[in-house]
Amino acid sequence: MPLYFIGLGLSNEKDISINGLEAVKKCDIVYLENYTSILNCKKEDLEKLYAKAKNVAFLVIGDPFAATTHIDLFLRAKKEGIKCNVVHNASIASAVGITGLQVYKFGKITSIPLENENIETPYDVLKGNLSLGSHTLFLLDLNPDEEKFMSVNDAIRYLLKVELKRNERIFSEKTLCVGCARIGSESQVIKAGSAKDLLKFNFGKPVHCLIVPGKLHFMEEGALELYS
Amino acid sequence: MPLYFIGLGLSNEKDISINGLEAVKKCDIVYLENYTSILNCKKEDLEKLYAKAKNVAFLVIGDPFAATTHIDLFLRAKKEGIKCNVVHNASIASAVGITGLQVYKFGKITSIPLENENIETPYDVLKGNLSLGSHTLFLLDLNPDEEKFMSVNDAIRYLLKVELKRNERIFSEKTLCVGCARIGSESQVIKAGSAKDLLKFNFGKPVHCLIVPGKLHFMEEGALELYS
Numbered sequence: 001m002p003l004y005f006i007g008l009g010l011s012n013e014k015d016i017s018i019n020g021l022e023a024v025k026k027c028d029i030v031y032l033e034n035y036t037s038i039l040n041c042k043k044e045d046l047e048k049l050y051a052k053a054k055n056v057a058f059l060v061i062g063d064p065f066a067a068t069t070h071i072d073l074f075l076r077a078k079k080e081g082i083k084c085n086v087v088h089n090a091s092i093a094s095a096v097g098i099t100g101l102q103v104y105k106f107g108k109i110t111s112i113p114l115e116n117e118n119i120e121t122p123y124d125v126l127k128g129n130l131s132l133g134s135h136t137l138f139l140l141d142l143n144p145d146e147e148k149f150m151s152v153n154d155a156i157r158y159l160l161k162v163e164l165k166r167n168e169r170i171f172s173e174k175t176l177c178v179g180c181a182r183i184g185s186e187s188q189v190i191k192a193g194s195a196k197d198l199l200k201f202n203f204g205k206p207v208h209c210l211i212v213p214g215k216l217h218f219m220e221e222g223a224l225e226l227y228s
Numbered sequence: 229m230p231l232y233f234i235g236l237g238l239s240n241e242k243d244i245s246i247n248g249l250e251a252v253k254k255c256d257i258v259y260l261e262n263y264t265s266i267l268n269c270k271k272e273d274l275e276k277l278y279a280k281a282k283n284v285a286f287l288v289i290g291d292p293f294a295a296t297t298h299i300d301l302f303l304r305a306k307k308e309g310i311k312c313n314v315v316h317n318a319s320i321a322s323a324v325g326i327t328g329l330q331v332y333k334f335g336k337i338t339s340i341p342l343e344n345e346n347i348e349t350p351y352d353v354l355k356g357n358l359s360l361g362s363h364t365l366f367l368l369d370l371n372p373d374e375e376k377f378m379s380v381n382d383a384i385r386y387l388l389k390v391e392l393k394r395n396e397r398i399f400s401e402k403t404l405c406v407g408c409a410r411i412g413s414e415s416q417v418i419k420a421g422s423a424k425d426l427l428k429f430n431f432g433k434p435v436h437c438l439i440v441p442g443k444l445h446f447m448e449e450g451a452l453e454l455y456s
Contacts, residue, residue: 007318009316014247017244018245018277019243021246065326066322067331071325072325086326086425088238089237091319093321094294094316097291097299098302098316102299103291103295103335104339106336131360136347170243218301222303223299
């Protein structure tokens with residue numbers, strides 16, 4: 001009896017693959033991991049679509065191993081000799097291609113935590129990526145229990161604040177940014193513009209992410225114009 | 229009538245999502261893009277699963293926009309005012325998380341073409357990524373029509389050859405590599421070891437990819453031990 005790791009994709013209950021759904025239906029015990037992202041449907045919508053046998057499934061929004069915590073569980077299960085089946089799915093790491101920025105040209109991904117008073121890692125990741133002309137994807141923290149989430153606007157304010165402290169001319173109000181909300185859902189919003197302009201824009205409900213592009217190919221420039 | 233861009237995921241006909249399948253079933257005309265990757269099922273298996281109405285679908289292995297050519301089509305359609313619907317799916321860019329290497333820590337992705345006589349870009353991308361401690365994913369070219377594909381072994385030989393020419397101590401027989409074949413399919417193979425060791429290993433059928441890790445976290449080291 002394998003342990004199943006099943007990606008749910010990015011938006012609603014029907015983003016699960018047919019392989020994923022068939023795997024869930026073989027399982028008695030199904031865990032849903034919903035502390036690193038938010039689905040655009042209710043847990044009850046998932047339950048309605050799934051029906052039950054004799055395995056354990058671990059459902060993860062996006063791709064099961066795009067975040068670090070789940071690979072740990074997978075490796076521990078493997079070490080104990082438990083057979084694992086994995087059903088991959090869409091992840092924000094590749095879905096950002098919808099912005100027209102080339103997925104190949106993204107550098108390290110970084111997260112901005114809600115509690116970021118003394119944290120400068122995201123700024124350092126941006127600095128490193130820019131040195132190679134790579135794009136930077138900032139994943140924005142959320143705390144569903146407390147209904148707190150970081151918006152694109154919060155992320156821009158955070159980067160401006162660190163810039164003020166570090167003064168290394170990595171990020172300014174003029175920096176071209178791409179703000180994204182609810183990528184992969186019907187209510188998806190993508191907006192390109194200067195940091196200053198995006199600060200005024202309301203992206204609506206979570207999950208948000210921010211991209212700071214590196215060196216742009218003319219095709220990427222053309223794409224961003226469509227979103228500006 | 230929107231134009232649909234539908235990701236097929238990484239392995240067989242059942243890796244399409246339920247949203248994806250429902251979209252295909254609304255379409256009269258369905259195009260399958262199969263020159264940038266290979267599915268582990270026949271076109272007939274897809275046809276059997278799909279049934280037909282009055283739209284156009286463009287099916288792409290993996291995620292529809294992880295490769296550059298498809299976003300171009302999407303943007304051209306948008307410019308012409310054609311409504312586009314996108315169904316994301318798993319991409320190799322995030323599925324590599326199964327190796328235990330953190331998806332966040334990958335730098336730019338690069339492709340090694342079959343015809344690579346005077347091409348050094350992949351080496352330069354590796355060099356840049358290593359300077360930041362980032363992991364490098366090499367996608368390996370294939371030509372399904374001519375049944376040619378680049379193996380992990382070919383890729384290692386290519387990097388050794390460029391190193392011999394450039395002599396910048398970026399890649400050697402001792403470099404730790406992770407060779408992957410058919411990620412996301414049941415016959416998936418992942419093998420970690422020195423370039424020299426992996427050169428002797430037979431990864432079997434395509435699609436292959438090669439990862440050269442950057443700076444490793446101890447959890448990543450532990451994961452790679454399981455694959456060595």
